[in-house]
Amino acid sequence: MAAHKLRVIPLGGVGEIGKNMTVLEYGQDIIVIDAGLMFPSEEMPGVDLLLPDISYLLERQRSVRGIVITHGHEDHIGALHHVLSRLQVPVYSTRFTRDLISVGLRQRGVRSAAELNTFAPGSKVTLGAFTVEPFGVCHSIPDSVGLIIHTPQGIVVHSGDFKIDHTPVVGEPTSFSQLAALGGGDVLLLLSDSTYVELAGYTPSETVVSDTLDRITAEAEGRVIVTTFASLISRIQQVLDVAVKRDRRVFVTGRSMRDIVSMALKNGYLSAPDGLLCRLEELKSLPHHKVIVLSTGSQGEPTSALVRMANRDPRSQVQIVPGDTVVISATAIPGNESLVSKTTDSLFRQGASVIYDRLAQVHVHGHASREELKLLLSMVRPRYFVPVHGEYRHLKLHADLAHLMGIPRENVFVLENGDVLELGQDSAEVVESTDAGVVYVDGLTTGGLDDAVLGDRNLLARNGLVVVSVAVDGENGRLAGRPRIITRGFVDVGEDRSLLEKGQAVVMAELDGAGKRLSDPDLVEDKVRDALGRFFQERVRRRPVIIPVVVDVRDTRRKTFD
């Protein structure tokens, strides 16, 4: 009989639930699944990225036995530098994922003696009360795994990010032999990827993209320029294979693409015959129909190689000419759509033909569609089910699917980040909700931003700013000169000078006759803010952020912060 209950807690995350970090806790033992970063939404201007708040782990740091990583995408490994600089615990991952983690930690200047262990499908690692056994899955990055986790309460299966691909381009086909060996019916809990639950049927195999790339390359009279995610090694392999078949040489451009291709060739994740890759000097002398360019920029990132080409940036190694065919072998991640569209338009304007996902099957994604999700559910036959990886609607649809597959509704839990699900062998309930916040990162600081600061940024963005400087002579109860008005993002000052002049008159009228009360700076600030706020609201129906700055020319004891 187990002495404790098993606690499952999705941490961090905005929008998506149970994606970036999940905690499993049993008594005095904690393991963490993944440690990823999040990208900001449009309501977070100036935020570079978000990290999970790990207070829950820091408060229990003596219990944390290790971090287990399912695969090497940034939303699963990108918070490791943040976690490892606060928590000295070993990390477990497959070999390729470990290589990516090392690169990431180096780039972020983390020189901690982080213990980066590797494991492989079929091996087992015991971490306190937990024994973790990874199993290979297919996803849009090599060496991805799901996890079979033996706990004192029973077996927990975590799908990781997965799809079922019987003919992957790199690595092994998805194999559920380890799951099948569990015998079915013995699994306490399944946590499964919900990202593409909206899509009926099966996700196509990576190989369909090979056919499309080959056809495009065969038909192209000039250069073929392919952009994709640098970590999508299988896609890169497909491009290399097409180049060999169509007798073209490959030029790689963009820092992250060059770094990863060279690492992957060195470590055997990619294979290419000698002399396939060419250097910049060679590129210049090759006929265009003998060239494939492999480039960063699939998300329209402003400083990427493809965007430089699109914008005729003179620093670009490649200049677009009519006859070039650009293949965007990726989909826009939500939030990047307009950057990608802009880049596509610019490439067309330069005279390129651009082929993207709406026009041809130049990309398949890396997540299971509905029939694949059903297959996993029917193979694992868990007692309890928790959909993860998705926004609330995805989890809810996945929960409905699990119910359709025979799991009773009361055994299916749609969690929010921070919810604590407590499981016994025959019981499960959400017992509390911990604070699962995020940490905003802008520049070097990870602590200076919060919701209030972002709220102010949005106010400034929508309404603009008016600074009113008022010099008063509090001792004699009169204004010491005319107020000064400085605006940013409010109105075109040249055009609307009279509006600001009237605003100045409004301030003077408001303060006229205030007499000795002018010596109270708080009162003067309130009066200025109210009077000008009303004036702008009436005149132009706008509510700029108004910052009064009151200086008493006879007083040197002044407030210094606000």
Add this chain to the structure above:
Amino acid sequence: MAAHKLRVIPLGGVGEIGKNMTVLEYGQDIIVIDAGLMFPSEEMPGVDLLLPDISYLLERQRSVRGIVITHGHEDHIGALHHVLSRLQVPVYSTRFTRDLISVGLRQRGVRSAAELNTFAPGSKVTLGAFTVEPFGVCHSIPDSVGLIIHTPQGIVVHSGDFKIDHTPVVGEPTSFSQLAALGGGDVLLLLSDSTYVELAGYTPSETVVSDTLDRITAEAEGRVIVTTFASLISRIQQVLDVAVKRDRRVFVTGRSMRDIVSMALKNGYLSAPDGLLCRLEELKSLPHHKVIVLSTGSQGEPTSALVRMANRDPRSQVQIVPGDTVVISATAIPGNESLVSKTTDSLFRQGASVIYDRLAQVHVHGHASREELKLLLSMVRPRYFVPVHGEYRHLKLHADLAHLMGIPRENVFVLENGDVLELGQDSAEVVESTDAGVVYVDGLTTGGLDDAVLGDRNLLARNGLVVVSVAVDGENGRLAGRPRIITRGFVDVGEDRSLLEKGQAVVMAELDGAGKRLSDPDLVEDKVRDALGRFFQERVRRRPVIIPVVVDVRDTRRKTFD
């Protein structure tokens, strides 16, 4: 022999080209096709909407003979108040479009004696050198037309927004008999809708949505809540028809939906048996399986009826309960995706089932797919072709399609807004580019915003703001007290007090020893901005907008604007 060339100019627009307003000019005669507004992109915080800059028309106002409207969507009629208050010209449209224009002008408080004329397919209107003959097309709003325009140089055909629907729910099937009657080969120029050129095949008929709505309603055990565009009259008719068939009554919620349903019933654009619609008091006593609610909010608009339901707003007329089925019978317009997703998640959280376009065919759009575009091209067989309505990539793909259909490349023109295409009977070229800007609207003003103001807003949003108030005694060459620092959207002041204290010290050190130069406020401002900028850049890698406010306590002659 014609004495002048025919000039075709797409005006206004950001992103999309030839959508919101197009000018046709022949000698001293100008007609304008459509006068629509645009919606702001995410880089335009606080902007409510955009209008085309009509300087070109104002400079030639004695030539403008009239405005011809193709259909009643806001991106085709929403700038009329702006144009008509500056330009007294007659407007021509079909009857339903006229009714929508009247409503729009009233809402915007335009009481001009605007002459709103109606025309019908088959009729002809002569406007100076132009004779305009509308022909009926199917689109996602009733009474849409394309235009056959007889000019001294030849016939111009403008498709309007169109699709081909042989079984529309409201109005006539698309009929090209008037176009066919032109005999083919006699058309000088075709301008055609490019919105959905990326989609292969045919756009499905509206009737497929009827089947889906009927099946959902038949299976729903509780209320069915349908949201769609208020102007999508055919969809509303489908909902009314399903309600009759399934013996449910219809409650309409949301101001624009109520207004348009009542207008459309009164004017015969919608038909419903007596007693189908119910009032709020009746709704409360009806069993849930006897109710369909028709609601605004398909774009996740924050103040719409559906979003109020989703957020449990106590002011909402309808509160979501488990058992409700919500149907989002629309697609998210680009830019609205995250609002719609958020609304969907909230509805799920309230316990509703939500059915949206990724899950079932609850919406079909209103534009022609590739095969329909080909059909129009092959029927009209124009000498020259200009793709319109779309971003650059759409126009380019449509141009390629026209070439594929046999139009020589040199006769196909992908224009940018402002380009002037000059056509003779056997010649066509882009001769110049006029200034086709946009006017930003925020609040009441249409003139106060420009790119510089928006640039400042984006800077403030991304970086936050630091106001530094420095009181100096210029006469004696010393600081009159400690500088004061006020921030908004920069850092959490409580947490980062020491950063601001050090910033204050930096300012004091910078000005210490400036002596009599403190009497030069511009110099002091520059010094403060540079020193603090460097300090923040070094310490936290950020570049806030820094606004120094210098007050000389011995000087009352101060600058008052900036």
